Amino acid sequence: MxxxxxxxxxxxxxxxxxxxxxxxxxxxxxxxxxxxxxxxxLQWYVDLFQDGALMQTLRTSAIVAVITATVASAIGIMFALGMARYRGRGKGALLALIALPLIVPEIVLGVALLSVFSSAKVPLGIATLVLGHLVVSLPLATLVLMSSAAMLDPSLPEAATDLGCTPWQTFTRVYFPLLRPAVVAAWLLSFTTSFSNIVMSTFLSGVGSTTLPLKIYSSLKTGLTxxxxxxxxxxxxxxxxxxxxxxxxxxxxxxxxxxxx
Known part of the structure; x- marks a missing residue:
C-alpha cells in the first residue's frame, strides 16, 4: 500500500x-x-530583450499587476479589520457579497464591465484593466487577510489607546506588524492573479495596453517563438x-x- x-x-x-x-x-x-x-x-534570451513588443506587454502586465495587488491589499486589510471588529447583523451577507465575484464566471464579469465602460464612454486602457483585475483579486486578498484578522485579540485597540497610541499609530505599530505575513501573502496572490489573467484582459484591454498573456495567446495563431x-x-x-x-x-x-x- x-x-x-x-x-x-x-x-x-x-x-x-x-x-x-x-x-x-x-x-x-x-x-x-x-x-x-x-x-x-543563449540566443533566445538575447532575442527576448531585443523584442520591443514583447517587453512592452511584459511591462504593461507588471504595472497593472503591481497596482492591482497594492490596491487590493490596501482595501482588503481595511475590510478585514472592519469585519473582525463588526458585531452587528448582516455580517454573513457582507461576506457573501465580497466572495460573490469568485462564484460568478469571470467571462460574465468581463462582459458586464465592458458594457459599463462602453456605456460610460470610458476608454479602454491601463485603468480599465486595473479595475477589472480588482474585481477578481480583491475578494482573494480580502479572504486571506480576514482569516488572519479574525485571530487578533479584540482588546488590542483599547490596549493601544491606553498606551497613548492614535488610531493611525495603532494600525502602523500594532495591527500591521501582526498582519504583515498575511499582507505579503495577499499581495503576492493578487499580483499572480492579475499578472496571469487573460479573461478580463481580453475584454478590458485597449490599444497600447496589451498584456503578456494576451500577447502569448495571440502568438498561438502564428506559432510561439x-x-x-x-x-x-x-x-x-x-x-x-x-x-x-x-x-x-x-x-x-x-x-x-x-x-x-
Whole structure:
C-alpha cells in the first residue's frame, strides 16, 4: 500500500513539474523548435530583450499587476479589520457579497464591465484593466487577510489607546506588524492573479495596453517563438527567488519569536 501511495505521489509531482522543466530546457534549445533538441544556446534570451513588443506587454502586465495587488491589499486589510471588529447583523451577507465575484464566471464579469465602460464612454486602457483585475483579486486578498484578522485579540485597540497610541499609530505599530505575513501573502496572490489573467484582459484591454498573456495567446495563431520559452524560464526563476525570500523571512521571524519566548 505504501508503495502505491508513493508511486502516485511521484507521478503527481512529475505531472506538475514536467511542463516547468520542459520550458526551461527548451529555452536553451538551439533548434528553435520544441520538436527536437539540437544543442544549447543563449540566443533566445538575447532575442527576448531585443523584442520591443514583447517587453512592452511584459511591462504593461507588471504595472497593472503591481497596482492591482497594492490596491487590493490596501482595501482588503481595511475590510478585514472592519469585519473582525463588526458585531452587528448582516455580517454573513457582507461576506457573501465580497466572495460573490469568485462564484460568478469571470467571462460574465468581463462582459458586464465592458458594457459599463462602453456605456460610460470610458476608454479602454491601463485603468480599465486595473479595475477589472480588482474585481477578481480583491475578494482573494480580502479572504486571506480576514482569516488572519479574525485571530487578533479584540482588546488590542483599547490596549493601544491606553498606551497613548492614535488610531493611525495603532494600525502602523500594532495591527500591521501582526498582519504583515498575511499582507505579503495577499499581495503576492493578487499580483499572480492579475499578472496571469487573460479573461478580463481580453475584454478590458485597449490599444497600447496589451498584456503578456494576451500577447502569448495571440502568438498561438502564428506559432510561439523560442523567446517565449526564455521569458517563461526567467519568470519561473523570479518566482522561485521570491518564494525563497519570503520563506527565509518567515523562518527568521519564527526563530526570533521562539528565542524571545
Amino acid at each position: 505504501d508503495r502505491i501511495v508513493n508511486g502516485i505521489a511521484r507521478a503527481v509531482f512529475i505531472f506538475l513539474y514536467l511542463p516547468i522543466a520542459a520550458v526551461i530546457i527548451y529555452s536553451f534549445n538551439a533548434a528553435g523548435t520544441n520538436t527536437r533538441f539540437d544543442g544549447l544556446t 523560442p523567446s517565449i520559452n526564455a521569458l517563461g524560464a526567467l519568470l519561473i526563476l523570479l518566482t522561485l527567488v521570491i518564494v525563497l525570500l519570503v520563506g527565509v523571512t518567515q523562518m527568521r521571524r519564527i526563530l526570533v519569536d521562539s528565542r524571545s519566548n
